Amino acid sequence: MPNITVDLPQDSYKIAIAPDSLSQLGAMMQQLNLGKKVVVISNPEIFGHYGATCIESLETAGFETCSHLIPAGEEYKHLQSIQKVYDTALVNHLERSSTFVALGGGVIGDMTGFSAATWLRGVNFVQVPTSLLAIVDASVGGKTGVNHPQGKNLIGAFYQPKLVAIDPTLLKTLLPREFRAGMAEVIKYGVIWDKDLFTKLEHHPHLDTLENVGDELLETIITRSCQAKADVVGQDEKESGIRAILNYGHTIGHAVESLTNYKQFVHGEAVAIGMVAAGKIAVTMGLWTQEEADRQDALIAKTGLPTDIPSEIAIEDILETIKSDKKVKAGKVRFILPTSIGKVTITDTVTPEIIKQAMKPYGRGLGKS
């Protein structure tokens, strides 16, 4: 599998993709001229699976290691967890040249990155993503942070890793539901950026499990998704323009997550619902064809992802919730809407009336409810 470079004005870095690369982590980090000390940050379950391989690889390469575990789950993604990382860094005398390695999914990656961004005004940071969602989305691009009691990821920083080391074999311990959640972001790249990836997914008979996807398509999925993200982030690191397209499906997706108290759906599932909704809005506004929207929705359904906003959520609550999204600019809600497969537009002209109209004929979903 190839390497991908995330090309930035400062701090460019490599995404290394290779089976069993976890055992090469120390050797890869050795090339980067980092300091001797490393803290591996993970959660107990993932560290149980992969901690020993990770630590051994680092120590063989001459690094001094320690580890810090955070209980699994979004409910620990807060500043208090970050303070405990600081305490570990202090006790182990980590220096500015030291490295924080994130061994885990998106939550561990976001928290490790934020800790690295803010300890001693910034230490080195390496991502070893262990979920498909983290591989194709969270581990690339430098978004780090934690939740505020009132909202997700409100506290954070842009902080780029020195290296993203992707080992697809780590996905074997991923729950099928988490695999599908990652696939939602993969489909997203197809719709917003990479028509060819979209078509490849369409032509594959089954997408609902890692086994059904198979090694060859998995390689394509990972490399094309990471390349798409690297392309977009390389053009707009701090999300002042085009990077916003990566939020396709996220405006209504976030609202659905929030209105179900982050309990009913995992992030990727909410994004899937949000993409279906955004597609409907695009069709209603005459920006996208019904036929292409149907193809998107069919792909989402084939992956086994949800497509409908739960019927117990009132459309008025969705409208109210998206107004408080952190990407709101001068009070206007921004939508990413497809214009053809592989292309989107960014707009703040979507009115509450358009959203209501778009959701109506379908009973808010795929016409099934």
Added chain:
Amino acid sequence: MPNITVDLPQDSYKIAIAPDSLSQLGAMMQQLNLGKKVVVISNPEIFGHYGATCIESLETAGFETCSHLIPAGEEYKHLQSIQKVYDTALVNHLERSSTFVALGGGVIGDMTGFSAATWLRGVNFVQVPTSLLAIVDASVGGKTGVNHPQGKNLIGAFYQPKLVAIDPTLLKTLLPREFRAGMAEVIKYGVIWDKDLFTKLEHHPHLDTLENVGDELLETIITRSCQAKADVVGQDEKESGIRAILNYGHTIGHAVESLTNYKQFVHGEAVAIGMVAAGKIAVTMGLWTQEEADRQDALIAKTGLPTDIPSEIAIEDILETIKSDKKVKAGKVRFILPTSIGKVTITDTVTPEIIKQAMKPYGRGLGKS
């Protein structure tokens, strides 16, 4: 008075220096294409003096304002204070395009900058420094942060302001002791960077109060110090090289602050003591002449700043404390040592023995104890 530009690869910004510029703050910010909402962060005393002028200037220019006050003092410089800033930002619906204005000294500037760096992954930040120390040091260069219970500024980020607006008339409410503390950093720029500034200070009869310094020399002090800082930061934003010279006097200075529990000395006083000590070490190592070291020490004494490490502090405690400094690299303590007035060198070859020898003949101070 002139404007100075801090020239960085990304995020260059202007230091605007002008008497009564606080009343022009809104107009200056209007030029920067910032969002409508502004939170002014200050402490109660400073906000009592200058809050009304600041808010009026912003509102006249069309900004929507709110304010957030943090009790004065280093003891409030912690993550809990930052969490309260986040709460204010949330309640007032501050957006990514909004601006956090720091109206205060170094503590307010550091905390406002860190809040701005980490709210919504970075909002706009403007510095309005109200102490001489903040004007010539903390407000320029993008170092932001808070203290960890175990050490100063261990938590933080590099985050550049969009504008530094310096109004020298705000110094009239500064306590004389705080004025002198700022003068320590001014003398530092003379020793490390600007021989001409050093000579000008030497030729002025009194430096101990704002009144004795006078408007003309004050203008020189502010512009030359800010220019020196802008020059150095422009060459090395993230302190990977030359920027370290700004820490002249800080290695032993920090140790003295820490060993006196941050109670006996304000930061500038500790830096003054640290510069005298660093001068002795440079002379001991044959890097600097005794004559120039004496000139430095005389200038510090003329300003009314302390020069001696308190006799109750054992040299062994100093040695132990500097080992845990956050600038320690691979276990080696880094010193900035003068080689001639206006020039320094960065070295990690200072051994505990050299430090002991340097402090010995003087009874650890200027030969007075």
